[in-house]
Amino acid sequence: MNKFWVSFLGLFLLAMNEPAQAESIKEETFKAVVKIHSIIPKDATTARTLGTEREGNGVVIDSKGHILTTGYLILEAETIEVFGPEGKKIDATFVGYDQATGFGLLRIEKPRGLEPIKLGQSSEVKEGDAVLIAGYGDADARMEAKVISRQPFIGYWEYILEDAIFTYPPYADFGGTALIGPDGRLVGIGSLFTQFAIPGIGSIPCNVFIPIEHLNPILSDLIGKGRSGKPPRPWLGINAEEAHGRVFVTRVTSGGPAERAGLHASDLILSVDGKPVSGLADFYRKVWSLGQAGVNVPLGVLQETQIRQITVNSLDRYQFLQLKPKKLI
Secondary structure (H helix, E strand, O other), X not given: OOHHHHHHHHHHHHHOOOOOHHHHOOHHXXXXXXXXXXXXXXXXXXXXXXXXXXXXXXEEOOOOOEEEEEHHHOOOOOEEEEEOHHHOEEEEEEEEEOOOOOEEEEEEXXXXXXXXXXXXXXXXXXXXXXXXXXXXXXXXXXXXXXXXXXXXXXXXXXXXXXXXXXXXXXXXXXXXXXXXXXXXXXXXXXXXXXXXXXXXXXXXXXXXXXXXXXXXXXXXXXXXXXXXXXXXXXXXXXXXXXXXXXXXXXXXXXXXXXXXXXXXXXXXXXXXXXXXXXXXXXXXXXXXXXXXXXXXXXXXXEEOOEEEEEEEEOEOHHHHOOOOOOOOO
């Protein structure tokens, strides 16, 4: 077993006997965490993979009623409900979504009884740090955890989170949860349940959090335009997995760029613009380096026993999805 992990796991077990971090955080902090329930049309693009009824958490971040969550909870939603203190239901409006980070933003008109949380510095969160995961509800919805890694997370849906926060033990209701530092400030938003590989041990279950510092550069654009002001990345409309450094297409989005170009599930991606691909992250970065959404993406693809050259006319995923314009309040 790697010496680092022997040391880390030993410290982790000792930390479980330390005084509870939650006791040092004011109870008002947890009033910022709400429950989100959204309904998505059956014909929505994400309905097949994410379902038509989604539930998770969100965090009130200002006095105007803006609630930060993970984007997949509210993508293409036709109705969004927020549940605040004592289970009071409040109608909410979709405000924005950022594909690059995965953040989603919504708004409620009258944020009475909902105290906004203060934002922290996720860059200061290091491996081994104690953190608190808080979902909607009472003390039973809170769990102490440790940061086990700060490294890139590569998603099968054309996504890379460069400095993701990985925590252990895993929290079941992870979507949109608040990751809170010892000072009671928000340092991340819950995004995923995944497995983390430890050399010499194997894989352990954990959660991935989106660092809060990715929010400030895009927040004003999310509120004003519904999306980041940065040029959109080219989107192919595929799900892909990596095995031994090779990239396999596992699914193509119906009506998306890849399907239109002739890509199929089980195809093997060999190259991008004539350059060999070595792994999923390398594949994404080579595609994104070609330019912004709309650029043609030349791919070398192994389909069954034949190598083909296929050019995908990329799109802006934000425009492809059925995202209703926000109501200005």
